[in-house]
Amino acid sequence: MKSSLVLPSLDRDSRVALLVLGIGALALLGLIALAGESPLRILAILIGEGFLNRAGIADSLVRSIPLTLAGLGVVLAFRAGVFNIGVEGQLLIGAALAVACAPILSPLPSALSLPLLLLAGTLGGAVWGGIAGFLKARFGANEIIATIMLNYIAIQMVSWLIRGPLQEASGIFPRSDKLANSLRLPILFDGTRLSAGLIVAALACVAVWFLVARSRYGYALTVTGKNPDAARYGGIRPGVIAFSVLCLSGALAGLAGIVEVSGLHGRLQEGFVGGIGITAIAVALLARLNPIWVPVAAFGFSGLYVGSDSVARLTEVPFPLVHVIEGMIVLAFLVLQILTMAKER
Amino acid sequence: MMQTNHAAHTTVPVLELAHLSKSYGEVRAVAGLSLSLNPGEVVALLGENGAGKSTVVNMITGMTRPNSGQIRVRGKEVLIASPRDALDRGIGVVHQHYALVGDFTVAETLALGRAGPGRLNRQALHAEVRRVAERIGMQIEAGALIGSLDVAGQQRVEILKALSREVGLLVLDEPTAVLSPEDVARLFDVVRALRADGVAILMVTHRLADVFAVCDRAAVMHSGQLVCDLPVMDVTSEGLISAMISGSTDTVQESERMPGDVMPARQAAPANDAPTRVSVRDLALRRANGSQAVQGLSFDIRAGEIMALAGVDGNGQSELVQCLAGVNLPDGGTAEICNCSSDGPWSPRVLRHAGVAHVPDDRRRQAIISDLSLGANMILSHVFSRRYGRAMLDWSRARDDTSRAIDEYDIRTTGPDQPIGRLSGGNQQKLVLARELLAGPKVILAAHPSRGLDIRTIGAVQNILRQQRDAGAAILLVSADLDEIRALADRVVVLAAGGAFGPVDMAQTDTAQIGAWMAGHT
Ligand SMILES: Nc1ncnc2c1ncn2[C@@H]1O[C@H](COP(=O)(O)OP(=O)(O)OP(=O)(O)O)[C@@H](O)[C@H]1O
Ligand SMILES: [Mg+2]
Numbered sequence: 038m039k040s041s042l043v044l045p046s047l048d049r050d051s052r053v054a055l056l057v058l059g060i061g062a063l064a065l066l067g068l069i070a071l072a073g074e075s076p077l078r079i080l081a082i083l084i085g086e087g088f089l090n091r092a093g094i095a096d097s098l099v100r101s102i103p104l105t106l107a108g109l110g111v112v113l114a115f116r117a118g119v120f121n122i123g124v125e126g127q128l129l130i131g132a133a134l135a136v137a138c139a140p141i142l143s144p145l146p147s148a149l150s151l152p153l154l155l156l157a158g159t160l161g162g163a164v165w166g167g168i169a170g171f172l173k174a175r176f177g178a179n180e181i182i183a184t185i186m187l188n189y190i191a192i193q194m195v196s197w198l199i200r201g202p203l204q205e206a207s208g209i210f211p212r213s214d215k216l217a218n219s220l221r222l223p224i225l226f227d228g229t230r231l232s233a234g235l236i237v238a239a240l241a242c243v244a245v246w247f248l249v250a251r252s253r254y255g256y257a258l259t260v261t262g263k264n265p266d267a268a269r270y271g272g273i274r275p276g277v278i279a280f281s282v283l284c285l286s287g288a289l290a291g292l293a294g295i296v297e298v299s300g301l302h303g304r305l306q307e308g309f310v311g312g313i314g315i316t317a318i319a320v321a322l323l324a325r326l327n328p329i330w331v332p333v334a335a336f337g338f339s340g341l342y343v344g345s346d347s348v349a350r351l352t353e354v355p356f357p358l359v360h361v362i363e364g365m366i367v368l369a370f371l372v373l374q375i376l377t378m379a380k381e382r
Numbered sequence: 383m384m385q386t387n388h389a390a391h392t393t394v395p396v397l398e399l400a401h402l403s404k405s406y407g408e409v410r411a412v413a414g415l416s417l418s419l420n421p422g423e424v425v426a427l428l429g430e431n432g433a434g435k436s437t438v439v440n441m442i443t444g445m446t447r448p449n450s451g452q453i454r455v456r457g458k459e460v461l462i463a464s465p466r467d468a469l470d471r472g473i474g475v476v477h478q479h480y481a482l483v484g485d486f487t488v489a490e491t492l493a494l495g496r497a498g499p500g501r502l503n504r505q506a507l508h509a510e511v512r513r514v515a516e517r518i519g520m521q522i523e524a525g526a527l528i529g530s531l532d533v534a535g536q537q538r539v540e541i542l543k544a545l546s547r548e549v550g551l552l553v554l555d556e557p558t559a560v561l562s563p564e565d566v567a568r569l570f571d572v573v574r575a576l577r578a579d580g581v582a583i584l585m586v587t588h589r590l591a592d593v594f595a596v597c598d599r600a601a602v603m604h605s606g607q608l609v610c611d612l613p614v615m616d617v618t619s620e621g622l623i624s625a626m627i628s629g630s631t632d633t634v635q636e637s638e639r640m641p642g643d644v645m646p647a648r649q650a651a652p653a654n655d656a657p658t659r660v661s662v663r664d665l666a667l668r669r670a671n672g673s674q675a676v677q678g679l680s681f682d683i684r685a686g687e688i689m690a691l692a693g694v695d696g697n698g699q700s701e702l703v704q705c706l707a708g709v710n711l712p713d714g715g716t717a718e719i720c721n722c723s724s725d726g727p728w729s730p731r732v733l734r735h736a737g738v739a740h741v742p743d744d745r746r747r748q749a750i751i752s753d754l755s756l757g758a759n760m761i762l763s764h765v766f767s768r769r770y771g772r773a774m775l776d777w778s779r780a781r782d783d784t785s786r787a788i789d790e791y792d793i794r795t796t797g798p799d800q801p802i803g804r805l806s807g808g809n810q811q812k813l814v815l816a817r818e819l820l821a822g823p824k825v826i827l828a829a830h831p832s833r834g835l836d837i838r839t840i841g842a843v844q845n846i847l848r849q850q851r852d853a854g855a856a857i858l859l860v861s862a863d864l865d866e867i868r869a870l871a872d873r874v875v876v877l878a879a880g881g882a883f884g885p886v887d888m889a890q891t892d893t894a895q896i897g898a899w900m901a902g903h904t
Contacts, residue, residue, distance in 0.1 A: 253765060253775050260762065264751045269709060270742065271762040272731030 061365040068361065072354050079348055087344025095229040099301065100339035101332065103128070103293040105238040107317035108324065108331045109245045110162075110289030116249065116326050117282045118262035123169055123184025124290045125314030126191030127162040131291020132298045133195050134161030136213050136305045137203060139220055147219040154220050155237070155295055162291015163284045165191060170283030174276035180283065188314070199305055212306035222300035232300030238332065241289065246328040258282060290317075319363050338363070394457040395420050396550045396582040397442065397473070402451035403606075404437050406804065408796060411437040413606040414451070419551060419582040424573060426593045426614075427586045429603035430626050430836040431808025432794035435586045436478075438603070439555050442584070443475040444468040456550070474544030475553040476537065478807065478834070488531075488539055489524040492546050514545055518575040521568075534565035534694075541572065552576060555586045556807075559833050562694040562862045562900060570596045588808075588836050590619045604629035627838055656684040659720055659825050659856035660706065666714030667701040675701040679715070681875055681885045683856040685824070688847065689885065690871035691860045693900050697877040699860045700743055703829045706858065707740040708733040720824055731766055737824030739763070741814060741831050743860065745807075749814045752803030756795060757784045759802045760817050769821060787816035791842070807834045815843060819850060826850060829860040844870055862900075864893045876900055 066076040086093045107124045114121035121127075135158035142150040142157075169187055172178035196211070198204075205214045222232040249255040261268040261278045268275055293313065302309050320338055324330035348354055395418040404412040412434040419425055429435050440446045442453065444462040452459050455471050462468050468475070489507040511524035522538050531539065537557060544552055558566050573583055573596050585597065593600050593614060600617050602610040602625040610617075610625040624630065660683040667676040675698035683689045691699055704710045706717055708730040717724040720736040730740075740763075742748040750759050757780045761770055770776045784798035791812040795805055802810055811834050818826070828847065832840040847870060851857055861867050867874060867888075874891065876883040876899035883899040 251774055251777075253771070253773055256758070256761060256775055257765060259754070259758075260751055263753065264747075266748045267751050267762060270707070270730060270740065270748045272729070272734050272766050274729070274731070 061369065064365070065361060069354060074352055074354055079352060079354060082348050082351055083341065083344035085344070086347035087340035087342070092229075093340070093343055093347075095226070095231050096343045097336060097339040098235060099230050099232075100342055101335040102232075102234040102238045102300065103297045103313050104317055104320050104335035104338060105332045106241055106293035106296060107290045107313055108320035108335050109241055109328055110286035110293070111317050111321035112324065112326050112328055112331060113245065113249070113258065113289070114282050114286040115321055116262045117258040117278050118265065119170075119173070119279050119282050119286075120181045121166065121169070121184055121283060121286045122181050122314075122318070123166065123187050123287070124293075124317050125310050126184065126188035127165040127287035127290035128294035128297075128310055128313060129191045129195045130165040130294075131158040131160075131162035131287075132294030132305055132309075133198055133203070134158065134164075134291075135295040136216070136298060137198075139216055143217040143220055145219075150219055151222070151299070154216075154299060155292060158295025158298075159288045159292045162294065163288035166283040166285070166287020166290070167280065169287075170280035173283070174280040180279070184283075195305065196307065199307065203305060205304075210306075213304045215303045216299060220299060221303060222296065230301060232296075234296040234300035237292070237296055241292070242328060242332055245289075245331075249328055254281075290314075293317075315367075316363060319367050322367065393421055395454075396456060397584075398452075398454040398457075399438075399442070400452045400454065402438070402441060402448045402453070404434075404441060404446065404448050410606050412441070412448075412603075415603070415606070415608050417601055417608060417611065419584060421550065421580045421582055422577050423599065424577055424583045424585065424597045425599045425601055426597040427584055427601050427603065428588070428590075428593070428622060428626055431812070431834075431839060432806040433603040433626070433836075434606040435603055436555060436806060437606075439475065439477075439553050439584070439586060442468070442551075443473060443553055469544075469547055469549075472548060472550040473553065474547065474549040474551070476540040476544055476555065476557060478555045478559070486528050487525050488522060488528065488542070491528060491539055492543060510546065511542065514542055517579070518545070518572050520572050534561050534568070537561070537565075537569070538572075545576075549581060551582045551584065553584045553586075556588065556834060557585065558587060558589055558592050563864070563897065564900075565694070566592075588834070588840075590622060590837070593617075593622065594619075602626055623837060626836065656686050656854075658682045659685050660689075660858065661718040662706075662715070663717075664715035665702070665705070665712050665717060667698055667705055667710070668713045669698075669701060674713075676877065676882070677714075679875075679877075679882045683825075683858060685854045685856050686851055687872050688851050688857040688859055688870050690867040690874040690888075691858055691877065692862065692864075692867055692874055692896055693877040694862060697879065699829065699877055702877070703740070703742065703827050703858070703860060706733075706827055707738060707742075734763065735766065737821075739818035739821075739823035739826045741818050741826070741828045743829035743833070745811060745814060750802050750810055753801050755799045756788070756793075756802050756805075756813055757781050757798040759813060760784045760787070760798075760820075763817050764821065767821065783820060784813075787813060787820075791816050792839070808836060808839065811835055812839065815846070819846060822853070823850070823855055826855050826857045827860075828857060830862075831859070832863075832866065840866075864896060867896065868893060 066080070069076045069079050087097055088094065107128060111121060111124060135154050138157040139154065142153050145153070165187060169180055169183040172183045173180045199211045199213055203213045205212055222234050225231050225233060225235060249258070257268065257273045257278055260271065261273055261275050265275050297309065298305060316338055320331060320334045323334040345357060349357065398418040400416050402412055402415045403410070415438065427435050427438065437446070441448050442462070444464045444467050453462060454460065455473070460471060462471065465475070489504065489511050492511060493507055508524040511522065515522050520538055520542070522535070522542065528536065528539065537560070557569060561569060576583060585592065587593065597614050600610070600612055600614055600622060601608060602622060604626060607629070609629045663680050665676060665679040666674070669675045679702070681689065691702065693699055701710065705712055706719065708728050711728060712724050719733060719738060722728065722732055722736050746752070751762070757777065760783055761775065761780050764770055770780050781798050787793065788795060788798065793805070793809050793812045795809065802813060815831060826847070831847070832843050835843060844866070847857060847859070859867070859870060871888050873885045873887050874896060875885040876896060878900055
C-alpha cells in the first residue's frame with residue numbers, strides 16, 4: 038500500500054522517463070557529431086570526469102547537496118500540484134537571512150550556533166515561500182507568477198545587501214565577510230570540498246520520504262495534487278495545503294542556500310546560486326516526484342555538470358552540454374504531462 | 383452456453399466478435415466472447431459489476447485492444463486502433479461518463495475535434511444539428527450551452543455527436559442509469575427510430591426493464607464469458623438474473639442470493655421524539671454557474687429515518703447534497719446538522735467530524751483518486767478522524783479495513799493495493815459505500831448510491847441502508863428511481879423546476895403523485 042504512494046517501481050511513467058532520457062541522449066550525440074567532435078570521445082570525457090574518478094565523484098557529490106535539498110522541496114510542492122518555480126529566490130533569502138544572523142550566532146558554542154544558522158536559513162526560505170503561499174491561498178494568485186516575481190525581488194535584494202548592510206568590512210567586493218569557522222560545516226574528507234552538508238541532505242531525504250509516505254500531511258499533499266475535488270470532499274483544505282507546502286518547499290530551498298554558503302563558499306556572493314533553482318525542478322521531475330529518487334537524480338545531474346565542465350575545458354564542443362540536457366528533460370516531461378492530461382479527458 | 387438460432391438473416395452482421403479475450407495482468411476481464419449484431423437489432427448487454435461489459439465496449443470502440451480474437455465489421459476483419467478509427471468504421475459510442483466542454487454550444491461541440499482550421503460555419507452547423515435531431519425525433523436546441531443542459535440533455539448531445547457521422551452501430555454504456563423515467567422513454571424513442579433506420583445498437587444496462595422495453599436480444603456476461611444470448615421473447619427476468627448471478631439460466635440457488643433480495647419488514651416507524659439530525663430552513667442554493675437551483679426549501683430528518691430527495695437530476699439535488707456535506711455554503715437560509723450550523727463553521731471537515739457520511743453523485747470527480755490504491759482511497763473520508771492515527775497514518779489498519787470491505791461487499795479486485803481506477807465502475811462504487819459507512823455515521827447523504835450497481839448489489843446496499851436507519855442514522859437518499867424510493871423511504875421531498883414539493887409521508891402518497899411532482903405538475 039505504501040508502495041502505491043512512493044516506493045520505487047518501474048511503472049509506465051518511469052519507463053517513459055527512461056525512454057525520454059534515452060532519446061535525449063541520442064539527440065545529444067547527434068548534436069555533438071554536428072559540432073565536428075567524436076561523440077564517443079565526448080561521452081568518455083563526460084562520464085569519465087563526472088562519475089568515474091575520485092575527484093569527479095567528490096565534485097559531483099558537492100554539487101548534488103544543494104540540488105538534493107532544493108529538489109526535495111520541489112517534490113513536495115509539485116506533489117500537491119503547487120508549482121513552486123521560486124526555489125532560487127527562497128534559496129537566496131534563506132542564505133541571506135542566515136548570513137545576516139551570523140554575527141549574533143558566532144559567539145555561541147559551535148554545537149549550538151551551527152544548527153541555529155541552518156535554522157535561520159530554513160526560516161528565511163520558508164518566509165519567502167510562505168509569501169507566495171499566502172498570495173495563493175488568500176487571493177487565489179497564481180503561484181507560478183508569484184514565485185517568479187519573488188525570485189526577481191530576492192535577487193535584487195541580495196544584490197543590494199552585499200553592496201550595503203552585509204558587505205565585507207573591507208568594502209571592496211560585492212560580497213559578505215567570510216563566516217566564522219564555528220559557523221562552517223566541517224569538511225568530511227580531506228583533500229575534497231565535500232562538507233557535512235551531505236549528511237544534512239541525507240537526513241532531509243529520509244525526513245521527506247517519511248513525510249510523504251507515512252504521514253497524514255503527506256497523504257493530504259498527494260490527494261490534493263491528484264484530485265483537489267476529492268481532497269475537499271475528504272475535509273482537506275487545498276488553501277491550507279498550498280500555503281503550508283510553499284512554506285515547506287521554501288524552507289528546504291533556504292536550507293539548500295545556507296548549506297551551500299556554510300559548506301562551500303563560506304560567504305554570500307553574487308551568482309553563487311548558479312541555476313540550482315531550475316536544475317532542482319529537472320531533478321524533481323526526473324525523480325518522478327519520488328523523494329527516494331531525488332538524491333540519485335541530483336547526483337546524475339551533478340555528474341553531468343562536472344563532466345561537461347571538463348568537456349568545455351578539453352574539447353571544441355561550442356555549447357554547454359548539460360544545459361541542453363536539462364532543457365530537454367524539462368521539456369520532455371512537460372510534453373508527457375500534457376499528453377497524459379489529454380488522455381484522461 | 384446457448385446460442386441464437388432464431389433467425390437466418392441473409393444480411394451481413396454489422397459487427398461480429400469472435401472469441402474475443404482481454405486480460406489485465408492476472409485478471410481475465412473478457413474470455414472468449416463471441417457475439418454478433420445485425421442491422422436494425424437492439425442487443426442488451428447485461429452482467430454483474432465487473433463481468434466485463436465495459437471492457438467489451440472499450441474493445442469495440444478502440445479504447446483498448448483485445449489480446450486475442452477477431453472483430454469483423456460488415457464481414458471484414460478489422461483492427462480498431464483508436465476511437466477515431468472506430469468512428470471511421472461506422473461505430474459510434476456514448477460512454478457512461480461524458481467528456482463535454484461546458485462553455486460550448488451544442489453545435490460547436492459537434493464541430494469539436496473534426497473542424498479544420500478557419501472560421502466555423504455556424505449556420506451550416508446548426509442546420510446539421512437540426513437535420514440529425516429531426517431524423518431521429520430528438521428535441522435539442524443547436525445554440526444551447528452545454529453547461530446549461532441537464533444530464534439527459536448532455537446525453538442527447540453525446541448521441542448526436544456519435545450520429546453526426548454515418549454509423550452502422552451505436553454503443554451505449556449504461557445510458558439509462560442517469561435518466562428520469564420520462565427521459566428514459568424519450569431515449570427509447572430515439573433508439574427505436576435508429577433501429578428503424580437499420581442501425582444496430584448495443585446497450586449495456588443493469589435494468590431489466592430496459593431489456594423488455596426496447597431490446598430484441600439479451601446477452602448476459604458472467605466473469606468475462608457470454609453465458610446467455612437469446613431473443614428477448616424467450617427470456618424471463620428470473621432467467622436473466624440467474625444467468626447474471628450464477629452463469630446459468632437454471633433457477634437461482636437460495637444460498638446464492640444476497641441478503642438484500644429479501645426485504646425485511648420495517649421494524650418500527652421512527653419515534654416522534656427521535657432527535658432531529660438534519661434541519662434545513664428556507665434554504666437557497668446556487669449552481670456553479672450562478673443560477674438559482676433551490677429556493678425556500680425546508681425540511682427535517684430525524685434519527686432513524688430515510689428521507690428521499692426525488693426529482694430529475696439538475697434540479698438542485700446535487701447542490702443540496704454538496705451544501706449539507708459542507709462543500710458549499712448556502713446562498714440563503716440555514717442548514718443544521720448535529721449541532722453544526724451553516725451560520726457557524728461549515729466545512730466537510732467539521733461535518734465529517736460531526737458524523738456525516740457522503741456518497742456523492744459524481745464518483746470519479748469527487749469520491750475517488752483513480753491512481754491511488756483501494757487502501758489509500760479508504761483513508762480519504764477518515765483523514766481527520768483518529769481512525770488511522772493522527773500525524774502518522776496507520777496503513778496496516780487501512781489495509782485491514784479495506785480487505786474486510788472487499789469481502790463484505792464482494793468487491794472484484796486483486797487486493798487492497800490495486801489502483802482503484804482499474805476497478806469496474808460498480809466495484810468502485812462499492813468501495814465508496816463501504817468507506818462512508820465504515821465508522822457508523824449519524825447522518826448519511828447518499829446521492830444515487832446504487833447507480834451503476836448490479837441487481838444483487840443494489841439489494842445488498844438497500845439492506846445496508848435499512849440497517850443503518852435502524853441503527854439510528856438519519857439518511858437523505860437522492861434518487862430518481864421510484865422503485866428505490868418506495869422500497870426505502872419514510873418520507874419524500876421532490877425538487878422540480880426551482881420548486882420543492884413535500885416533504886410528505888410515503889404512506890400518504892403514491893408513485894403517480896411523486897412522478898407528477900417530478901415532472902413539475904402539482
Ligand atoms: N484498466 C484496467 N486495468 C486492470 N483491470 C481492469 C481494467 N479495466 C477493467 N479491469 C478489470 O476487468 C474486469 C471487468 O471490468 P469492466 O469494467 O469491463 O466491468 P463491467 O462489466 O463494465 O462492470 P460495471 O457494471 O461495474 O461497470 C474487472 O474485474 C476490472 O477490475
Ligand atoms: Mg462498466
